[in-house]
Amino acid sequence: MQQITRNKVRRREVLAGLIIILVAFSFITSLLLDFNFVSPYATLQEDLSYLSDHIQNQSISSWSWLATGLLTFIAVPFYVVIFSNKLKVLHYVNGLLLLGVSAGFVVMGLVGLELHQTMVQSFGEGLEHVDELMKLDLLERFREEQFYRHIGSSFMGLFAIGLSLSKFKLERFPLFSMILLILSGPALIFFNWYDPDHLVRTMAMAGIMIGVVVFSVRLINSGVSS
Numbered sequence: 001m002q003q004i005t006r007n008k009v010r011r012r013e014v015l016a017g018l019i020i021i022l023v024a025f026s027f028i029t030s031l032l033l034d035f036n037f038v039s040p041y042a043t044l045q046e047d048l049s050y051l052s053d054h055i056q057n058q059s060i061s062s063w064s065w066l067a068t069g070l071l072t073f074i075a076v077p078f079y080v081v082i083f084s085n086k087l088k089v090l091h092y093v094n095g096l097l098l099l100g101v102s103a104g105f106v107v108m109g110l111v112g113l114e115l116h117q118t119m120v121q122s123f124g125e126g127l128e129h130v131d132e133l134m135k136l137d138l139l140e141r142f143r144e145e146q147f148y149r150h151i152g153s154s155f156m157g158l159f160a161i162g163l164s165l166s167k168f169k170l171e172r173f174p175l176f177s178m179i180l181l182i183l184s185g186p187a188l189i190f191f192n193w194y195d196p197d198h199l200v201r202t203m204a205m206a207g208i209m210i211g212v213v214v215f216s217v218r219l220i221n222s223g224v225s226s
Contacts, residue, residue, distance in 0.1 A: 009082075010223060016078040017219035023075050024212050026068045030105075031205065035061035059116045062145075066109025069152070073102040082219070087169055090162060097159040104152020108145055115141040150192045153205070157192070160185030160208045163215065170224040173215065180211035 035058045076098045083091035118141060122134050164181035167173040184207030191201035218224060 012078070012082050013223045014220050016075075016082045017216040019071075019075045019078050020216045020219070021213055023068070023071045024209050024216070026064075026071050028209060030061070030064040030068045033057075033061050033064045055116065055119050058112065058119065062109050062112025062116060064109075065105050065112065065149075069102045069105030069107075069109060072098060072105065076102070083166070086224075087166065090165060090169070094159055094162040094166075097155050097162055100155030101152050101159060104148050104150075104155055108148035108152060111141065111145045111148060115145060146196075150196065154189050154192050156208060157185040157188035157204070160188070160211065163212070166224075172218060172222060172224045174218050177211040177215040177218075180207045180214075184208045184211065 035054065076095050079098060080091055080095040115138065118138060122138065160181040164178045164185065167175070167178040184204040187200055188204035188208065191198045191204065195201070215224070
């Protein structure tokens with residue numbers, strides 16, 4: 001009976017590990033497909049001109065972030081279940097933080113798709129026919145999209161911190177993952193709001209993704225608790 005129970009636990013751990021890896025790679029894909037048309041070195045007219053030439057890229061980026069948010073939502077119950085007998089409260093807290101990640105990216109994707117629809121309507125007759133009010137509306141929608149990006153990624157930073165604390169309860173939790181997560185989480189949160197274009201923010205996101213993937217590989221190979 002004990003062996004049967006252990007086999008069932010291992011199947012859950014393997015499945016959860018695979019899903020978490022899928023979410024991590026979905027996030028990486030979204031970063032690679034991410035579209036940003038606002039530059040601090042360009043005028044509003046130049047930004048919108050660039051946007052009008054890359055409408056499809058903006059749509060792909062929005063769909064990608066929406067998919068990442070939905071995959072993150074799917075991963076939440078798997079994460080909570082595998083730690084239900086090992087952690088008392090922390091896994092529920094981390095589950096709520098993952099929901100925050102999911103909500104941030106889902107709303108970001110939806111706002112991005114609304115922005116895309118507005119762009120298609122606005123640029124139908126050419127950029128020269130877009131009035132100033134519409135230009136400001138497009139810029140405001142983009143800022144709203146970026147706000148939800150910061151919300152989602154800030155929750156990701158909090159989740160990284162929470163996941164790293166699992167090391168103190170789980171014997172096989174990778175030390176390398178804990179170090180990456182405990183350092184990258186606060187850095188991501190800080191630079192999200194202080195300087196989103198800073199290189200350290202990109203490094204923090206990479207650190208979290210590497211830490212999560214290493215944790216997931218350990219989860220698949222041998223579990224994280226004896």
